Amino acid sequence: MERTHIAKVVPGEKVKIAGYIENLRNKRTMAFLVIRDITGKIQVTLVKEEHPELAAVVDQLTIDSVITVTGEAVANDYVKLGGIEILPEEIRIESVADALPIKEDSAIDSRLDYRWIDLRTEKNTLIFKVQTEMTAAMRKFLLDRDFLEFHSPKIIGAASESGSEVFKLKYFDGDAYLAQSPQFYKQMAMAAGFERVFEVAPVFRAEKSHTSKHATEFTGFDLEFSYIDDFHDVMKFEEDLITDMIEKVAAKYGDDIKRLYGIDTIVPKKPFPVMTVADIYKELEARYGYTVPESEKGDLTTEAEKMTYKLAKEMFDHEFLFVTDFDVNKRPFYHMRKDGVPQGFDLIWRGVEITSGSQREHRYAELCANAAEKGLTEDVKFYTEFFRYGCPPHGGFGVGVDRLTMLFLDLSIKEAQFIFRGPDRLNP
Amino acid sequence: MERTHIAKVVPGEKVKIAGYIENLRNKRTMAFLVIRDITGKIQVTLVKEEHPELAAVVDQLTIDSVITVTGEAVANDYVKLGGIEILPEEIRIESVADALPIKEDSAIDSRLDYRWIDLRTEKNTLIFKVQTEMTAAMRKFLLDRDFLEFHSPKIIGAASESGSEVFKLKYFDGDAYLAQSPQFYKQMAMAAGFERVFEVAPVFRAEKSHTSKHATEFTGFDLEFSYIDDFHDVMKFEEDLITDMIEKVAAKYGDDIKRLYGIDTIVPKKPFPVMTVADIYKELEARYGYTVPESEKGDLTTEAEKMTYKLAKEMFDHEFLFVTDFDVNKRPFYHMRKDGVPQGFDLIWRGVEITSGSQREHRYAELCANAAEKGLTEDVKFYTEFFRYGCPPHGGFGVGVDRLTMLFLDLSIKEAQFIFRGPDRLNP
Numbered sequence: 117m118e119r120t121h122i123a124k125v126v127p128g129e130k131v132k133i134a135g136y137i138e139n140l141r142n143k144r145t146m147a148f149l150v151i152r153d154i155t156g157k158i159q160v161t162l163v164k165e166e167h168p169e170l171a172a173v174v175d176q177l178t179i180d181s182v183i184t185v186t187g188e189a190v191a192n193d194y195v196k197l198g199g200i201e202i203l204p205e206e207i208r209i210e211s212v213a214d215a216l217p218i219k220e221d222s223a224i225d226s227r228l229d230y231r232w233i234d235l236r237t238e239k240n241t242l243i244f245k246v247q248t249e250m251t252a253a254m255r256k257f258l259l260d261r262d263f264l265e266f267h268s269p270k271i272i273g274a275a276s277e278s279g280s281e282v283f284k285l286k287y288f289d290g291d292a293y294l295a296q297s298p299q300f301y302k303q304m305a306m307a308a309g310f311e312r313v314f315e316v317a318p319v320f321r322a323e324k325s326h327t328s329k330h331a332t333e334f335t336g337f338d339l340e341f342s343y344i345d346d347f348h349d350v351m352k353f354e355e356d357l358i359t360d361m362i363e364k365v366a367a368k369y370g371d372d373i374k375r376l377y378g379i380d381t382i383v384p385k386k387p388f389p390v391m392t393v394a395d396i397y398k399e400l401e402a403r404y405g406y407t408v409p410e411s412e413k414g415d416l417t418t419e420a421e422k423m424t425y426k427l428a429k430e431m432f433d434h435e436f437l438f439v440t441d442f443d444v445n446k447r448p449f450y451h452m453r454k455d456g457v458p459q460g461f462d463l464i465w466r467g468v469e470i471t472s473g474s475q476r477e478h479r480y481a482e483l484c485a486n487a488a489e490k491g492l493t494e495d496v497k498f499y500t501e502f503f504r505y506g507c508p509p510h511g512g513f514g515v516g517v518d519r520l521t522m523l524f525l526d527l528s529i530k531e532a533q534f535i536f537r538g539p540d541r542l543n544p
Numbered sequence: 545m546e547r548t549h550i551a552k553v554v555p556g557e558k559v560k561i562a563g564y565i566e567n568l569r570n571k572r573t574m575a576f577l578v579i580r581d582i583t584g585k586i587q588v589t590l591v592k593e594e595h596p597e598l599a600a601v602v603d604q605l606t607i608d609s610v611i612t613v614t615g616e617a618v619a620n621d622y623v624k625l626g627g628i629e630i631l632p633e634e635i636r637i638e639s640v641a642d643a644l645p646i647k648e649d650s651a652i653d654s655r656l657d658y659r660w661i662d663l664r665t666e667k668n669t670l671i672f673k674v675q676t677e678m679t680a681a682m683r684k685f686l687l688d689r690d691f692l693e694f695h696s697p698k699i700i701g702a703a704s705e706s707g708s709e710v711f712k713l714k715y716f717d718g719d720a721y722l723a724q725s726p727q728f729y730k731q732m733a734m735a736a737g738f739e740r741v742f743e744v745a746p747v748f749r750a751e752k753s754h755t756s757k758h759a760t761e762f763t764g765f766d767l768e769f770s771y772i773d774d775f776h777d778v779m780k781f782e783e784d785l786i787t788d789m790i791e792k793v794a795a796k797y798g799d800d801i802k803r804l805y806g807i808d809t810i811v812p813k814k815p816f817p818v819m820t821v822a823d824i825y826k827e828l829e830a831r832y833g834y835t836v837p838e839s840e841k842g843d844l845t846t847e848a849e850k851m852t853y854k855l856a857k858e859m860f861d862h863e864f865l866f867v868t869d870f871d872v873n874k875r876p877f878y879h880m881r882k883d884g885v886p887q888g889f890d891l892i893w894r895g896v897e898i899t900s901g902s903q904r905e906h907r908y909a910e911l912c913a914n915a916a917e918k919g920l921t922e923d924v925k926f927y928t929e930f931f932r933y934g935c936p937p938h939g940g941f942g943v944g945v946d947r948l949t950m951l952f953l954d955l956s957i958k959e960a961q962f963i964f965r966g967p968d969r970l971n972p
Contacts, residue, residue, distance in 0.1 A: 119771055134771050134936065135737075135936075136737055136934055137934075152737070153737070153739065154690075154737060154738065154739040154740075180933055180934040181934050182934045182935060182936045184771075210906070210935075210936055210937055211906060211907065211908075211931070211934050211935045211936065211937075212934070213932070213933045213934035214932045214933055216933055217933075230933075231732070231736070232732045232733075232735040232736040232930050232933075233735075233736075233933055235733075235736035235737070235738070236736055236737045241736075241737065241738065244692050244693075244694060244738065245692060247693070248687070248691075248692045248693045248694075251693055252683075252687050252693070255680075255683070259676070259680055262582075263676075264672050264673060264676045265672075265675070265676045265679055265680070266672060266676075266962050267746065267763045267945070267946075267961075267962055268962060268963060269746075269761055269963045269965050270698070270746050270748075270761060271711070271722075271748070271760070271761050271965055271970065272970070273970035273971045273972075274971075283699070283713050283714065283715065284713065284714055285711050285712065285713035285714070285722070286711065286712055286713070287711065287970060288750075288752065288967050290970075292970055294699075294713070301962075301963065304659070304660045304972065305660075305962075307660040308659070308660040308661075308663035308664055308669075309563075309564055309580070309581070309582060309663070309664045309669065310582065310663070310669065310672065311581065311582040312582075316744070317745060317746065318695065318697075318698050318745065318746070320698075320699070322716075324716065332699070333697055333698060333699050335695040343547055343562050343612075478638070478639060479639065480639075498971055498972045499972075501972070502660050502972075503639070504641070504642045505608055505641045505642055505644055505645075505658075505660075505661055506564055506565075506608040506609050506610045506639050506640070506641035507610060507638075507639045508562065508563075508610045508638055508639065509638055509639075517695070518695075533695075534694050534695055534696060534729075534733075535696060535697045535729065535732075537697050537699055539716050542699070542700070542701035542715060542718075542720055543701045543702075543926055544701075544732065544926045544927075544929070544930075
């Protein structure tokens with residue numbers, strides 16, 4: 117007999133269900149079990165007298181044990197869970213659970229120690245349903261537009277974009293590093309004439325940060341495309357991608373997000389608002405009296421970034437904000453410049469940066485000059501070579517999958533990752 | 545004006561195209577340029593007298609420079625490429641290429657040194673079109689069946705499945721390792737009640753092998769699902785997945801594969817043939833006189849594996865072969881056993897193993913006993929813990945994306961990877 121998912125059980129049918137025991141009341145004459153699978157919960161009601169052999173099975177059970185139950189589904193108005201209960205004819209024990217070491221409200225570190233138990237709740241499982249839909253929607257958007265998927269190496273020969281913050285590993289008789297981003301390789305794909313590429317893959321940052329949004333390993337969603345006119349093409353593309361993705365997540369899980377997290381999933385209007393860094397500081401000062409020293413005005417401070425949530429809401433009734441015109445010293449050497457202004461942007465959602473993007477410098481001479489100016493020459497030589505033998509103009513951006521997940525559900529990064537990795541956490 | 549992809553150019557229209565210069569004949573009165581983009585090639589024909597300013601631009605061009613051309617597309621029966629040529633009104637130089645350091649028939653190592661140039665040919669670009677479709681098809685198959693996508697950590701605290709062959713890295717004040725597979729984590733997802741998960745991500749193997757099919761880093765496509773009856777459910781699922789995927793690749797790129805590689809993409813019949821290791825050796829001896837010592841008969845030798853291509857063709861007219869009943873000593877401790885027989889399989893395509901799969905041992909006591917028997921206890925303790933607090937029966941398998949790509953097009957692994965990583969190759 118085929119297993120039926122709990123959400124699909126209808127009264128009057130004989131069914132086989134399977135799942136974890138969420139609740140267990142083992143009385144003298146009756147036993148009530150609440151079974152949970154990925155789709156929902158249902159009550160199993162056993163009249164012991166009728167099935168003494170099943171009563172003996174139930175006596176062995178504990179919370180979070182896994183069982184398979186075959187029986188008749190019947191309507192019962194007194195049962196809370198959808199008004200259906202199952203009268204069991206057979207109960208098979210798949211796995212008996214020891215007493216659980218954590219509870220739903222245990223401290224986050226204990227929950228991470230036993231992450232597989234922590235993830236069993238409907239609320240926490242939803243995190244990965246949302247993440248799955250989010251990633252699938254973005255990938256489909258790109259595949260529908262003829263993007264190629266590629267897989268760039270994570271073990272690299274030279275410390276990439278900057279010398280700091282990379283993990284070093286022993287590679288046979290020499291050393292190697294873990295890639296901080298697929299940046300150089302997605303641009304290599306442009307130099308290979310692939311025109312449009314994306315990659316969803318882990319990136320590694322050896323930063324000793326202990327914030328609610330930093331991890332040493334996370335999943336990057338990166339893309340790059342050729343023959344753009346300028347970086348506004350990249351911004352336009354991103355707002356289309358993000359809007360489509362939120363639309364799909366809202367359609368599939370908007371109600372669950374509201375029910376379990378109390379959060380409204382708002383599909384953004386297009387176009388997204390755009391402000392220069394300078395204008396943001398002007399408004400923050402005028403509206404909230406927030407100022408920073410002149411020397412810090414080339415980039416957004418973490419606090420300014422946070423305040424843009426309120427600002428974008430007030431000025432544009434929008435949760436997103438594109439920020440442009442950063443100081444050239446605050447941007448990587450591979451961003452194209454025009455009259456000294458980097459041709460790129462950040463995208464902020466709910467006060468947190470989710471993207472850096474730009475038109476890239478594809479002209480060999482200009483690129484080498486920019487690198488030299490930042491004191492990078494030998495380190496990036498393998499990369500600048502990509503642009504010596506012909507390369508189309510191109511641009512792109514990356515978004516952090518975990519960070520997007522976090523923002524969807526107002527979580528910390530520790531909760532948003534399947535397994536969190538930080539300076540002090542390597543297990544499980 | 546919007547750019548038009550070359551394959552979409554029709555005579556009689558004014559178009560803007562962009563791409564690499566594949567061929568350049570710059571004569572006294574005329575210039576002929578063949579431009580290549582991701583969709584095809586087209587000739588640009590310049591009558592110099594009519595456009596002296598464009599003649600000056602063409603004088604600066606080299607092979608593989610990138611240009612944007614605006615002009616009229618006209619039919620011309622004398623032009624080979626689709627009978628269309630473009631009469632340019634404007635030529636913009638995007639990027640001038642230095643003299644190319646490699647040719648199409650250069651030695652593989654030089655080609656890998658300049659991989660971005662090597663990949664520009666239609667033939668090599670097809671590798672990643674095929675790979676994109678292959679991965680997209682498999683992912684869609686799983687998403688349509690309610691699989692959740694997850695991202696497991698690549699930096700792990702303990703050397704995973706075995707102590708050998710892992711890369712070690714410095715992790716702040718301690719050590720860490722690179723994951724050899726997401727095996728333990730996809731099973732953790734089962735213990736978390738996720739029921740069905742998949743991951744497409746890099747895996748790392750510190751093997752000093754120099755074969756045509758081994759790499760130190762490659763892309764694994766891994767999946768795992770709960771509530772199976774036995775490992776035949778897993779095999780059935782895999783043959784459905786693989787068949788659907790090959791069908792889609794054949795539909796989209798079958799003609800290109802035939803034209804550029806001379807290979808027929810054969811959609812396999814279902815069910816795939818299944819043989820035990822013992823039966824394979826019997827047939828190999830009877831048919832081809834191939835024998836191995838009794839001590840090696842618990843597993844397939846590399847040579848036996850290769851010979852199964854011919855064997856499966858002869859016996860079943862099939863390119864695939866499931867192999868079962870390996871010796872228990874040749875299989876990992878986490879495979880379930882029944883009467884001493886591992887409940888798993890390999891899948892061989894065209895004489896190369898593409899998958900190992902099995903029902904997993906989800907019972908804590910049995911799992912710990914199996915681990916102890918292999919001398920693994922402390923190393924895998926973090927993993928065996930997953931099964932102490934309830935876990936459904938489950939199974940799964942993984943396929944190598946690069947290896948599948950390789951087999952589709954009869955390539956070596958060096959050619960099939962976007963960037964190959966081997967013991968002697970860390971660049972670019």
